[in-house]
Amino acid sequence: MQPPPPPSLKTAITAQPLPPTPQNAGYARPMLRRACLLLGMTSLYALSQCYQSSVDSLDLSSAPPGTMAMVPCEGISGMECGFVVVPKDYFDPSAGTAQIALARYKATNGPKRGSIMLNPGGPGGSGKKFLASRFGGQLLAGMLGEDYDLIGFDPRGIGETRPKTRCFSHPQDYTLFTANTVFERSFEVPNPFNLSHATRESLVEQNRQYLALKEAQAELCAKNMGDELKFMGSANVVRDMDFMTRLFDGEGAKINYFGASYGSILGMYLANMLPDRVGYVNIDGIADPVSWAGQPSHKWHRGWIETAEATYDMFLRDCAEAGPDLCPLVHGHRESPKNIDRRIEHFLAKLDSHPLPVPQSRRPGYLTSGSVRALFLASLERPALWPAWSKALAQAMSGDGQEVYNSLAGVAGPDALANADLARLGVTCADSPPPKSRKEFPTAEDLADELMGTMRTVSPRFGAHVHLGEQDGGCQFWPTAGRGPERFAGPWNHTLKVPMLITSNTHDPITPMASALLVNSLMPNSTLILQEGPGHCTLALPSICTLKLRRDYFQGIIPKNGTRCSVDAKTFPEPAEVRSMSAEDRKLLKAAEQLQDLFFSL
Numbered sequence: 001m002q003p004p005p006p007p008s009l010k011t012a013i014t015a016q017p018l019p020p021t022p023q024n025a026g027y028a029r030p031m032l033r034r035a036c037l038l039l040g041m042t043s044l045y046a047l048s049q050c051y052q053s054s055v056d057s058l059d060l061s062s063a064p065p066g067t068m069a070m071v072p073c074e075g076i077s078g079m080e081c082g083f084v085v086v087p088k089d090y091f092d093p094s095a096g097t098a099q100i101a102l103a104r105y106k107a108t109n110g111p112k113r114g115s116i117m118l119n120p121g122g123p124g125g126s127g128k129k130f131l132a133s134r135f136g137g138q139l140l141a142g143m144l145g146e147d148y149d150l151i152g153f154d155p156r157g158i159g160e161t162r163p164k165t166r167c168f169s170h171p172q173d174y175t176l177f178t179a180n181t182v183f184e185r186s187f188e189v190p191n192p193f194n195l196s197h198a199t200r201e202s203l204v205e206q207n208r209q210y211l212a213l214k215e216a217q218a219e220l221c222a223k224n225m226g227d228e229l230k231f232m233g234s235a236n237v238v239r240d241m242d243f244m245t246r247l248f249d250g251e252g253a254k255i256n257y258f259g260a261s262y263g264s265i266l267g268m269y270l271a272n273m274l275p276d277r278v279g280y281v282n283i284d285g286i287a288d289p290v291s292w293a294g295q296p297s298h299k300w301h302r303g304w305i306e307t308a309e310a311t312y313d314m315f316l317r318d319c320a321e322a323g324p325d326l327c328p329l330v331h332g333h334r335e336s337p338k339n340i341d342r343r344i345e346h347f348l349a350k351l352d353s354h355p356l357p358v359p360q361s362r363r364p365g366y367l368t369s370g371s372v373r374a375l376f377l378a379s380l381e382r383p384a385l386w387p388a389w390s391k392a393l394a395q396a397m398s399g400d401g402q403e404v405y406n407s408l409a410g411v412a413g414p415d416a417l418a419n420a421d422l423a424r425l426g427v428t429c430a431d432s433p434p435p436k437s438r439k440e441f442p443t444a445e446d447l448a449d450e451l452m453g454t455m456r457t458v459s460p461r462f463g464a465h466v467h468l469g470e471q472d473g474g475c476q477f478w479p480t481a482g483r484g485p486e487r488f489a490g491p492w493n494h495t496l497k498v499p500m501l502i503t504s505n506t507h508d509p510i511t512p513m514a515s516a517l518l519v520n521s522l523m524p525n526s527t528l529i530l531q532e533g534p535g536h537c538t539l540a541l542p543s544i545c546t547l548k549l550r551r552d553y554f555q556g557i558i559p560k561n562g563t564r565c566s567v568d569a570k571t572f573p574e575p576a577e578v579r580s581m582s583a584e585d586r587k588l589l590k591a592a593e594q595l596q597d598l599f600f601s602l
Helices: 009-015 029-038 044-057 127-132 136-144 171-178 197-224 226-231 234-249 262-273 289-294 308-322 337-353 369-380 383-397 402-412 423-431 444-457 513-522 544-553 583-601
Strands: 068-072 079-087 097-105 115-119 149-153 255-260 278-284 356-358 365-367 501-507 527-534 563-566
Touching: 079 127, 079 234, 097 127, 097 136, 097 234, 115 127, 115 234, 115 262, 127 136, 127 149, 136 149, 136 544, 136 583, 149 234, 171 197, 197 226, 197 423, 197 444, 226 423, 234 255, 234 262, 234 423, 255 262, 262 278, 262 289, 278 544, 289 513, 308 337, 308 369, 308 383, 308 501, 308 527, 337 369, 337 383, 365 402, 369 383, 369 402, 383 402, 501 513, 501 544, 513 527, 527 544, 544 563, 544 583
Parallel strands: 115 149, 115 255, 255 278, 278 501, 501 527, 527 563
Antiparallel strands: 068 079, 079 097, 097 149, 356 365
16 A cells, blocks of 8 residues: 655655755754854854754644754764654545654765665664764774765654654653563562462563553553554655655655664565565564564564574583683582573562562662563673673672662663653554454453463563563553554565665574564565674674674675674683784774664663
């Protein structure tokens, strides 16, 4: 199904061309310049400051689709920030407009090959922040190519895009709503290696609380957001990417794209909704699109953690090999991974009956086994921080749980929801199939059985603890489920003119290699690079091999399907370790490490 072309687009392009230089920055520039000069701001720095604040506060709600307000980003050379006005509903012009927040980093080499759209995942990650942070443009241009314009945008309801998702009036309200609930502490499962009838009964009771919380937050969203939630689905975002590419690069321009984690879902939507419109597409850290669009979201997690136990085993092996100086969980040299695991499980069993009080924290509280297991799963996603996690966990095992507890506040507390609110649910509940009637609503017993099945067949350690970092589910209560303008559910097997590039780690604990293999098998002429290492997405540990092959891909050089690359960093590195490599590779590796910090900070 194709929407009618926006009638105002050609007029908008003619009337409001995207400015080629900062001296001609869109229709708002003359008005903003006059306003700034009236305020006595005449220096270039002061003017740029005034432009930025003016654009952020500019009301574009009455502007037609295709309108752009772009100014130099504050303190970042070669970067423009602003908004593009798009149709809220591409099938119904009367629905009004949305304002997509974005940043554009201009190509520094010519001739320009077009633009690359960026999505750093989530759902909820800000593409604008991904690009417009300090050195973000330079780092991403170094990875993808200096002859492309890079466009980092915030999808519907996310980041600075308008309308924003605001189900809670203030982030503190969400903190109070979730405090000491299963949303913050995860599920408690004593002895997950020996599940019993009593375990199931306990999970049923905990899921009753979980369902009540889900229903309450959905009612808040209905009250405070109403029908605005209808427009947050991935299919609508694909239409936005098409719209913006034609606006920035011209009517015939191809859509080039790089996306990681949830960004892989968005990339699969793009490639299969608009196969004739796409150019170069690289998806990284692959989520299963068949499950995403075909199953209710409370069933997604079982497939996501298929590799979690194997990644945990790798953590134990690397920790044991590193020794006590680098991994404090080790007791004595040459301790076996099994011994480390045994002591960790003993500590977690103790927490089941005696939670660890944490009085010395920004919010005093206590640690439970469920919260520690959930944090352990999250830590597996970023192996560069395994040394820090092992130190914090060792301290907790010695009686000081402050560092681990503070991590919990970062994952589930106000830091995590301050900007995103419930934007993730706005996307996932628009994409997943809605229940046909209340008879299909999952009960507490259904959810308990799903967790039990995941622990039995996939991961006993982490099967009940995905929800802390991946807060899906509850879409049966979502006020606009099934009422969006478009919901795409496949097929997922289009042949593209340019083969899609799929990149995946072999030991990704949350988007497993199996999903990458599935997508590779579905897309007829796609090409796959497997990076032999742990972590979420190939940015988790740098590989010069992967980085060079990705950059070559965006220059038109397609790597061989099934290529394998090793990583060029250790999970527990020596502090003064000197790596033997060329100056060029060393520079590339350093840039990748900086980009990794940026990616995981979103």
